[in-house]
Amino acid sequence: MNLTYRACKSQIERQSYVSKEDMQQKLDIFLVGDRINQNQYEELTTQLKVA
Template identity: 50%
Template structure:
């Protein structure tokens, strides 16, 4: 669920990069997303 929502936000460009990176770090540490999902989402941001 978290992954899908984050992916939609990133695809729409509805984020600030530094803020989104911080959120992704927190979600990764809290085991809300996997390492693979984290890498994919960071890669999508360029």
């Protein structure tokens, strides 16, 4: 499990972000930049939607 994924997961769990849109944009950038993989992206995006 990589550091970027763990940090994003923790941030979403604590709802420690400016807005859901802002956090989603960060996830998009991390996916494009190969900081997280597709499965991690989908998991975090789903988690963000229900948060």
